[in-house]
Amino acid sequence: MNQKRLILVLDAQGGGMGAQLIRRLAPALPADCDLLAVGTNVLATNAMLKAGASRGATGENAVVYNAARAHLILGPIGIILANGILGEVSPKMAAAVSGAAAEKILIPASHCGVQIAGAQDCRLEDALQSAVTLALGALQP
DSSP: OOOOEEEEEEEOTTOHHHHHHHHHHGGGSOTTEEEEEEESSHHHHHHHHHHTOSEEEESHHHHHHHHHHOSEEEEEGGGGSTTHHHHTSOHHHHHHHHHOSSEEEEEOOGGGTOOOTTOTTOOHHHHHHHHHHHHHHHTOO
8 A cells, every 4th residue: 555645734723825836736736645734723624724725733733743743844934943933833844944955845824933035025925826836846766
């Protein structure tokens, strides 16, 4: 039996960015991929499930456990910052995501307290589309 590749979308707060990523990514994923939404809170997880994730989980342990199993991780840049996203990302979560072997595709977000040189003029829509393009490219054989 072949194991599916785990594609992990992480988000916090209301899950809006994660939901947008899932809406764009889910229809284009290869058949051997499983799209898992993990939120730092239930609201974020529910938004991503409604957007089309096949499964969802919530909280610190879900982030830590699934980051270690993922083949690809997508989300706002705050998911790799201790106390990121207004404190919703614990140091343990940030360490698990940043230390995961999976390739990470991160979206710049102004509410994370980090500015990325060159990203100031990038619209969120463009960043999301770029993330989906990068993800699909990373999943090619």
